[in-house]
Amino acid sequence: MTVMVDIRSVHKSFGPLEVLKGIDLAVRTGEVTVILGPSGSGKSTLLRTINHLEKVDRGRISVDGSLVGYRRSGDKLYELREREILRQRTRIGFVFQNFNLFPHLTVLDNIVEAPVSALKRPRKDAVEAARALLDRVGLADKADAYPKQLSGGQQQRVAIARALALEPKLLLFDEPTSALDPELVGEVLDVIKDLAHQGTTMIVVTHEIGFAREVADTVVFMDDGRIVEQGAPGDVLDRPRHERTRSFLSKVL
Amino acid sequence: MSSDTLAKTSAAPDIPEQADSLRIVPQRRLGQWTAAVAVLVLLGLAVTSVVRNKAFQWGVVGDYFTSDSVLRGLWLTLWLTAVVMVLGFALGTLLAAARLSANPVLRSVSWGYVWLFRSIPILVQLLLWFNIGALYPELLGVKTVNLFTPIAVAIIGLTLHEAAYAAEVVRGGILSVDRGQIEAAQALGLSRWRRWWRIVLPQAMRSIVPPAGNMLIGTLKGTSIISVIAVQDLLFSVQLVYHRTYQVIPLLMVATLWYTVVTSVLGLGQYYVEKHYARGSERTR
């Protein structure tokens, strides 16, 4: 199997605070990686470096064979120009904890925006594709609604459809259900599970252990800017080797 | 409290069976009624005194209300307001962008501009521009007095003044947009330009429009200050007439009525603009 995401000794600091202290991680094409870890351990920051929303200080990340945010020449990495970075981002879908839908645009326009303006697709085709995506996430009748008129679960499903509209090779989810009322978590996880079963490569940061057990090919446990352990869900979740993993799991289970 | 009353209050209040058919009598608001009546009476007295006071010379007001010179003045006031608003907000938006940029030089220059032009009274600024020939008798080989005509001075002075305030209004609007919106747009690969025009600005407009509407009305009336440099706006036009005819009050009434009419129309326009930018917000659901 080929590697979709290759992260090598990534370091990142915010001022004096070192948030990522040397992360190595490989995600194979078609697989689901779930990242667990306590709040503040650097999970969001790691996810954001993968589409260059956050720049790394050291190390490198490649997605589908190309370096993210940089061009290599000899032993130097040159930061890419904005336009090239934007093009790379269109191949990576990102779903935020707070949905971040555009409140002044209808659901349909939220989804159509990027394909039309970033990928230069004809609007007609983009609209057709968007309707199919809405159907897929079970919201075919909400095309003309505004985001604020939807429940949290519906908004997050629209956000997933919006990310899918770019036909990304990789999907990143940053705690997609953490902002939802408990009874709405299931509908969003169902959509993500569906994508997993269809072979979408994704990295999901979540506290939903049941979801990790069911869907993940690999579970990664992070703490204090490092990967403490990783492996098959059966191993990491049921037979954790590290004390820190054990104490974290005992708190969330 | 005696044990007797205590027993009474703690017992279930005696609500009859048909509780849901009881009529609700709202509290009587006597004070409010008296205040309303008093205010209406005073208002009535004021209006009758204005209408019946011969000194207002409403006939003269009617004669001049649509006279050529007044309409010419009104027209100048209107287009000057429009030009100053457009140029002022264009410059103000640039200043706001500079203030929010990562470049420390741009940030300081923007800050300094706003500080300076909010500090100088507009009247002082107009007089300075009007007399700039004293500082620079010639600019680019042209006599400064020919370049800085009264109307040019009015446009320059009012625009520079307006821009300082517009910069703060626009900056406030941009800051009111959630940071996550920009990140989402970046993650979707939208270009800088597109993020600005399609995502940030329309959302910022919600907080920009109300103060901008205020500024527009303020500018409309504020342009009357240029009568000091003899630009023939609405106010100056009526002044020209009453200097000749001595009908001061009725001609000031002509100006007052026109300012009121235009302000009302603008207020109505603002209502619709606000409605437009409130699309998708919870409050209009």
Ligand SMILES: Nc1ncnc2c1ncn2[C@@H]1O[C@H](COP(=O)(O)OP(=O)(O)O)[C@@H](O)[C@H]1O
């Ligand atoms: N933009 C930023 N500036 C400064 N500190 C930040 C920034 N983003 C995150 N941090 C800090 O980095 C640490 C890791 O944050 P984050 O990656 O969000 O953790 P997690 O997602 O695991 O909760 C936290 O201590 C957080 O306060």
Ligand SMILES: [Mg+2]
């Ligand atoms: Mg996080």
